[in-house]
Amino acid sequence: METDGIKKSRLIYWASGIVSICGIIFEVLFGALGSYILGDGVKQYTITISLFLTGMGIGASISEKVMKNLIVTFVWIEFMVALIGGFSSFTMFGMTAFAPEGTDAFFLYLVTFTIGALTGLELPILIRKASEIGVELSRSTARVLFSDYAGGLIGGLLFAFYLRPEMGMVKSAFFVACINLSVAVIILYLFRKEIKQVTIHAAAAAFIGVLLIAGLFFGEEMAFSFEQKLYKDPIVYSEDSAYQKIILTRDQEDTRLFLDGSLQFSSTDEHRYHETLVHPPMEEADKKEEVLILGGGDGIAAKEVLKYSDVKQLTIVDLDPAVTELASTNFHLKQLNENALEDERVQIKNRDAFKFLEDTDALFDVVIIDLPDPNNESLNKLYTREFYSLVRNHLKPGGAAMIQATSPVFAREVYWTIDETVRDTGLNVENFHVDIPSFGNWGFIMASRSKIDVEDIELTQETKFLTKELLQSMMVFGKDEDREIVNSEGESVSLAPNTLIHPNLIQKYEQAWQNY
Numbered sequence: 001m002e003t004d005g006i007k008k009s010r011l012i013y014w015a016s017g018i019v020s021i022c023g024i025i026f027e028v029l030f031g032a033l034g035s036y037i038l039g040d041g042v043k044q045y046t047i048t049i050s051l052f053l054t055g056m057g058i059g060a061s062i063s064e065k066v067m068k069n070l071i072v073t074f075v076w077i078e079f080m081v082a083l084i085g086g087f088s089s090f091t092m093f094g095m096t097a098f099a100p101e102g103t104d105a106f107f108l109y110l111v112t113f114t115i116g117a118l119t120g121l122e123l124p125i126l127i128r129k130a131s132e133i134g135v136e137l138s139r140s141t142a143r144v145l146f147s148d149y150a151g152g153l154i155g156g157l158l159f160a161f162y163l164r165p166e167m168g169m170v171k172s173a174f175f176v177a178c179i180n181l182s183v184a185v186i187i188l189y190l191f192r193k194e195i196k197q198v199t200i201h202a203a204a205a206a207f208i209g210v211l212l213i214a215g216l217f218f219g220e221e222m223a224f225s226f227e228q229k230l231y232k233d234p235i236v237y238s239e240d241s242a243y244q245k246i247i248l249t250r251d252q253e254d255t256r257l258f259l260d261g262s263l264q265f266s267s268t269d270e271h272r273y274h275e276t277l278v279h280p281p282m283e284e285a286d287k288k289e290e291v292l293i294l295g296g297g298d299g300i301a302a303k304e305v306l307k308y309s310d311v312k313q314l315t316i317v318d319l320d321p322a323v324t325e326l327a328s329t330n331f332h333l334k335q336l337n338e339n340a341l342e343d344e345r346v347q348i349k350n351r352d353a354f355k356f357l358e359d360t361d362a363l364f365d366v367v368i369i370d371l372p373d374p375n376n377e378s379l380n381k382l383y384t385r386e387f388y389s390l391v392r393n394h395l396k397p398g399g400a401a402m403i404q405a406t407s408p409v410f411a412r413e414v415y416w417t418i419d420e421t422v423r424d425t426g427l428n429v430e431n432f433h434v435d436i437p438s439f440g441n442w443g444f445i446m447a448s449r450s451k452i453d454v455e456d457i458e459l460t461q462e463t464k465f466l467t468k469e470l471l472q473s474m475m476v477f478g479k480d481e482d483r484e485i486v487n488s489e490g491e492s493v494s495l496a497p498n499t500l501i502h503p504n505l506i507q508k509y510e511q512a513w514q515n516y
Helices: 004-038 041-063 070-086 088-098 103-133 137-190 198-228 270-284 300-305 321-329 331-337 353-359 377-383 385-393 412-423 468-473 505-513
Strands: 235-240 245-251 254-259 262-266 290-295 313-317 346-349 364-370 395-404 428-436 440-448
Touching (some): 004 103, 070 103, 088 103, 088 137, 088 198, 198 235, 235 321, 245 321, 262 270, 270 364, 270 428, 270 440, 290 353, 353 377, 385 395, 385 412, 385 440, 412 505
Parallel strands (some): 290 364, 313 346
Antiparallel strands (some): 235 245, 245 254, 254 262, 395 440
């Protein structure tokens, strides 16, 4: 039979693995929180990882000052991780709703650093305890670190594929905190003979447990009321998908879709956006039998495309199946898209748009690019010369494409950089912009392998907003929104194409929108 020391050392290895799983989940959870609430996912994940690792380093350094009561110290570290980590998401939503601007970012970064420091503090303590039991130091270090690193992989996968999509960010935090607390309680029980006043520690564990269980069952509902403060209208649907936070709001007759906090459309004026996005390229193209929509998982652009009886097949490529599923089942969205996604001509592919174009051999008469703005690295690749070269290669001769390209008013340099990037592929280009009350002034870029003559475009389908005369007026840009950009020194700004190797669009986008 195994000795008591061997049993306890094995428990320590298991404990190190489990707390590592919890630690990495909190780390990526904080990155996801920052991305959703503060924006710029790459920036937030970079800051989160940096702060967490720095905290681990400082925590490891402090651990050498812990000279006695290693088990008690570990137990209370787990208590602190459970409390701070468990209430992190809940508190973050509350601060975003009620605290002064910038406080939520400071809180998130402080919590990230603190949890990192506590995680870094507990691992050396476990190594020393295993050694104290009788395991050779080199062996105890190797085994604890193995458990730590292996646990990190499991934690990352759990968050990405189960916790975030199934439980959401608030409930996930409380659930993981309960695991931290459970590890502390098990360690406390098995080492009870070494601990003085064990009942006091047990009572503290019970108190923390009550708080966490209450948070697990009721915290999400309260956080939902905090989150409602972020939106003007009542939230009627909320989901954490594997890719993003999906919010649907509705007030009277106005339905709005938000992805990671960014407005995608308002039902009161979406026709201005979608008619401009769809009808010019559909009318410009020689044929319109094979149509591709990149993005557009809400199905509204598809509704406009399907007005044309010539369309034989419409392929919609949207990364997130949760969006296309919502657009296929939600009453309000189905009303807006007129059940377009159920049309037998529609094929939905939940894939990355870049990868889809790389893999497919299909050619299309019309390509409509209805993708989110380039506010992170993942989206930036969909605004590069490489991406638009793929679009060009999949356009049939006589085909046309239309690209949503942000606002030439709010993000002037961004819009014209996208224009320069499309032109750099050899495509012919025409520029349009339109006023959309819920968005502001918004820009579009039409591209074709053939020369585009907007005067020849005739609108053959019924529209609520768009007319032939209006379309031509959309090509006129004011002095503060046209291509001739002058810096503060009075010098003309030269624009370079956005590429995968030299992504210059993200920084321009951040600078442009920071005041709006």
